Amino acid sequence: MTWRRVPPVFSPVSPAALPGALAVACGLRKANPDALIAMLRTRHEATEVLLTDSGTSALILAMRATIPVGATVAYPAYGCIDLTTAALGANVKVRLYDIDPVTLSPDLDSVRRAIGRGVSAIVVAHLFGYPADIVGVREIAAEHGVPVIEDAAQAAGGRLDARSIGSHGDISVLSFGRGKGMTSGSGGAVLVRRSALEQWAHRARSMLGPGRTGGREAAALAAQWILARPMLYRIPASIPGLRLGEMVFRPPREPRPITSTAAKLLGAALEMDNNEVRGRRLRAHDIIARLRPNSRMSPVRPIAGGESGYLRLALLDTKGDAAALPSVGAVRGYPLTLEQHPQLRTQLAPGERAENGALHLRDRLFTAPTHSRVYAKDLSVLIAWATAANPISVEQLSPVAVA
Numbered sequence: 001m002t003w004r005r006v007p008p009v010f011s012p013v014s015p016a017a018l019p020g021a022l023a024v025a026c027g028l029r030k031a032n033p034d035a036l037i038a039m040l041r042t043r044h045e046a047t048e049v050l051l052t053d054s055g056t057s058a059l060i061l062a063m064r065a066t067i068p069v070g071a072t073v074a075y076p077a078y079g080c081i082d083l084t085t086a087a088l089g090a091n092v093k094v095r096l097y098d099i100d101p102v103t104l105s106p107d108l109d110s111v112r113r114a115i116g117r118g119v120s121a122i123v124v125a126h127l128f129g130y131p132a133d134i135v136g137v138r139e140i141a142a143e144h145g146v147p148v149i150e151d152a153a154q155a156a157g158g159r160l161d162a163r164s165i166g167s168h169g170d171i172s173v174l175s176f177g178r179g180k181g182m183t184s185g186s187g188g189a190v191l192v193r194r195s196a197l198e199q200w201a202h203r204a205r206s207m208l209g210p211g212r213t214g215g216r217e218a219a220a221l222a223a224q225w226i227l228a229r230p231m232l233y234r235i236p237a238s239i240p241g242l243r244l245g246e247m248v249f250r251p252p253r254e255p256r257p258i259t260s261t262a263a264k265l266l267g268a269a270l271e272m273d274n275n276e277v278r279g280r281r282l283r284a285h286d287i288i289a290r291l292r293p294n295s296r297m298s299p300v301r302p303i304a305g306g307e308s309g310y311l312r313l314a315l316l317d318t319k320g321d322a323a324a325l326p327s328v329g330a331v332r333g334y335p336l337t338l339e340q341h342p343q344l345r346t347q348l349a350p351g352e353r354a355e356n357g358a359l360h361l362r363d364r365l366f367t368a369p370t371h372s373r374v375y376a377k378d379l380s381v382l383i384a385w386a387t388a389a390n391p392i393s394v395e396q397l398s399p400v401a402v403a
Helices: 015-025 033-044 055-066 082-090 108-116 134-143 195-208 215-227 260-290 356-364 376-387
Strands: 048-052 072-076 093-097 121-125 148-151 171-175 188-192 297-299 313-317 365-368
Touching: 015 215, 015 260, 033 048, 033 171, 033 188, 033 260, 048 055, 048 195, 055 082, 055 121, 055 148, 055 171, 055 188, 055 195, 072 082, 072 108, 093 108, 108 121, 108 134, 121 134, 134 148, 188 195, 215 260, 260 313, 260 376, 297 376, 313 356, 356 365
Parallel strands: 072 093, 072 121, 121 148, 148 171
Antiparallel strands: 048 188, 171 188, 297 313, 313 365
16 A cells, blocks of 8 residues: 555645735735735626635525525536535525536426426536536526526536636625635635626625635645645544544534634635646646546546536546545545435425436546646556556556656
C-alpha cells in the first residue's frame, strides 16, 4: 500500500489571502462584500446578488422566494443530499424527474411528466461541473408558468451556450464550500434576474441580519492548504469522525449571511478560479483521450453547447464490476437516489420513484479527481484504471506509477 492518497476534490487556497482573512476574523480589517457582489453580477449576468452562509442556505432562500411553504418542487432523482436538506429547510414537497446518465442532464420527457403531475417550481442541478440542459427545461417550464431554480453549487467553471453555469435560471444559487472547486471556506449566493426578485433580495438581506466573523473558515482553509496534499491527505482521511468523502446528511438551519472572513477570502478565490478550471479540463481531457470502446470506463459527455468545468471527471462503469481506487481519488458517485434518502420521506410526494437513469447512475457512476493536486503519477494510475478492459485494483498497477 502506498502512503500517497489523492483528495477526491480540492479547491485551491491562496496563502497570501490567509493573513488578511485572519485580520478580518480578529476585527482588524473589514471585508468588502460590495466588490464581491459586483464581480458575481458580472460573472453570472445577475441584476442582484444575496450572499449567504452556504449553498444549501442559498437554495432554501431561492425556494422561499419563488414558491409558498408547502408547495411542490421538482427535483432531479439523483443528486447531492444537500437537496434533501434544502427541501426540509424550505418545507416543500418534492416530485422527481430522471437524469440522462450519458450527459448528467435532465431527461426532458421525464421533466415534462413531473411538471404535468403538478409542481410550483423546478430545480435544475448541474452535477460535477457538467452543464444541465436548463434551456430545454425552461422551455417546458414556461409552457406551464413554472419558475426554474438553477442549482449551480457544483458549477465549477462549466459553461453552456458560451455563458457561465449559474447564469441561466430565473433564480440561481452558488456554493463556495471547500469541495466546490472555488472556495472561501464556506458561503453561497443567490443570483436573481427579475425586478420582483431584486426587491425580494433587498428585503432578505436586511432580514438575515448581521453575519458571524467566521474565524473558523480561515483556520479550516489553512489546514486544507497543508493537509490536502497526496503525501499528507491520508492523515485526515483516516479520522472516522471527519467522514471525508462520505455522503453526510446535515439537518437544515435557518439561513444566515456569509461570514466576514469568507467574504474576504472569496475575492482571492475568484481570482484563482480560471487557472484551476483550465488545469482541471486539461487533466480530464488527458484521461478521456485514452479511453477506447472496450475500456472499463465510458466518459460522461457534456450536452451540445456545453463545456464541463470538471469538478470531477464523471465515468460510467460499462460492465458493472469496477472497483474504486480511493488512493488516487477515484470513487463511486452518490450511493442513493433521492427517493432512498430516509430524511426526504416526509417531503416526497406520494408515488414518486426514481427512474432508470437515476438508478443507472447510482449503480454505475464513478468520479475521478482532476484538480491541481493530481500529479502525473496519479494521472497514469487513473488512466490505467479507466482504460482497463477488465476489473483492476491498485495492487495490479505498475509500482512505478504509484510510487
